[in-house]
Amino acid sequence: xxxxxxxxxxxxxxxxxxxxxxxxxxxxxxxxxxxxxxxxxxxxxxxxxxxxxxxxxxxxxxxxxxxxxxxxxxxxxxxxxxxxxxxxxxxxxxxxxxxxxxxxxxxxxxxxxxxxxxxxxxxxxxxxxxxxxxxxxxxxxxxxxxxxxxxxxxxxxxxxxxxxxxxxxxxxxxxxxxxxxxxxxxxxxxxxxxxxxxxxxxxxxxxxxxxxxxxxxxxxxxxxxxxxxxxxxxxxxxxxxxxxxxxxxxxxxxxxxxxxxxxxxxxxxxxxxxxxxxxxxxxxxxxx
Numbered sequence: 001x002x003x004x005x006x007x008x009x010x011x012x013x014x015x016x017x018x019x020x021x022x023x024x025x026x027x028x029x030x031x032x033x034x035x036x037x038x039x040x041x042x043x044x045x046x047x048x049x050x051x052x053x054x055x056x057x058x059x060x061x062x063x064x065x066x067x068x069x070x071x072x073x074x075x076x077x078x079x080x081x082x083x084x085x086x087x088x089x090x091x092x093x094x095x096x097x098x099x100x101x102x103x104x105x106x107x108x109x110x111x112x113x114x115x116x117x118x119x120x121x122x123x124x125x126x127x128x129x130x131x132x133x134x135x136x137x138x139x140x141x142x143x144x145x146x147x148x149x150x151x152x153x154x155x156x157x158x159x160x161x162x163x164x165x166x167x168x169x170x171x172x173x174x175x176x177x178x179x180x181x182x183x184x185x186x187x188x189x190x191x192x193x194x195x196x197x198x199x200x201x202x203x204x205x206x207x208x209x210x211x212x213x214x215x216x217x218x219x220x221x222x223x224x225x226x227x228x229x230x231x232x233x234x235x236x237x238x239x240x241x242x243x244x245x246x247x248x249x250x251x252x253x254x255x256x257x258x259x260x261x262x263x264x265x266x267x268x269x270x271x272x273x274x275x276x277x278x279x280x281x282x283x284x285x286x287x288x
Contacts, residue, residue, distance in 0.1 A: 002270030004229055008041060009286075011196075011226045012048045019051040020193045023077075023084065024183070026058045027069035030247035031076050034198065034231045036261045037268065041196045041228055043082045044283050054190050055087030060100045060182055070094060076248045080258050081279050086190070100182060103189065107177035110185045113215040114157065114170060115148065122146035122153040124173070137167035159210065164203040170211070184208040188219045199227045229268055 001009065021042045025035055046053040057073055059065050070091050077084070088094035100107075114120055121142050130137065137156070146153050155171035169178045177185075183204070187195070197205065205225050212220035251260070262282055263273035269286060276282050 005269035012045050015045060015049045015194050017050050019049050020191050021046050021051055022054040022056045022192050024056045024058050025073050028064035030072050030249040032246050033261050033264055036080055037265050038198055039082055040265050047283055053084040055084045056186060057094055060176055072249050079252055106189060107182050107185050110181050111171055117214050119158045120155050122148050122150055123156045124153055165207045168207055180207045184211050184220055192223055194224045196226045198230050200230060202227050
């Protein structure tokens with residue numbers, strides 16, 4: 001078994017029976033093999049511990065959301081033969097009962113709690129304004145002479161020196177809650193207790209834990225996280241959502257079975273991939 005396979009086994013063994021996990025894709029493009037691996041690992045933990053798995057589609061970013069991308073989530077899960085206990089069963093059910101836009105009051109309530117901490121400040125700096133600083137947020141930008149109640153301002157939160165996501169946005173300039181606040185609030189709202197995420201989301205996990213610590217949100221701070229390695233493309237870069245040949249949608253259209261993705265999961269776990277045919281087969285093999 002690989003080092004990550006051993007990590008996952010330890011994480012699974014430490015999980016409580018009846019644990020609650022989530023699949024949380026964003027409908028901003030067609031899903032790829034990296035998304036599938038994340039789904040598989042969360043599904044494996046839930047099935048090994050008689051847990052409950054929630055499908056939560058994060059659709060606050062309406063500019064990038066497409067009906068085809070929402071449908072792709074369901075098509076991909078069915079293709080992989082992954083089941084879930086809670087959440088939408090199809091696109092219509094999602095739009096009517098599960099969209100994040102139905103929980104805006106929850107997110108704004110969390111924003112108000114953050115506002116009361118005095119850590120928020122208003123910002124009108126654009127991406128081009130920030131580009132010269134290489135991912136850092138200059139402390140001098142915290143004082144722009146703006147009010148949180150001014151129009152067309154983002155809300156940022158002051159973070160400690162050296163924080164991996166410095167002074168990140170919690171409310172966008174259009175007034176919508178940003179990803180970090182919505183994801184944290186949803187995890188608490190749905191009672192999530194364990195979550196497996198990609199290594200690329202480690203900074204997001206730290207950002208969300210920081211928000212929870214600022215408001216004394218112990219329920220979120222008690223969630224156990226594990227971060228898994230990413231699948232890289234031929235250039236050594238992480239996969240991105242697209243309509244290209246690497247998407248799950250393109251694989252299905254070409255009549256490709258999910259075995260290729262399942263074998264990538266087996267490789268990450270250090271299992272003999274040639275023996276893996278189905279996700280249940282992968283789970284049984286991982287159990288030993």
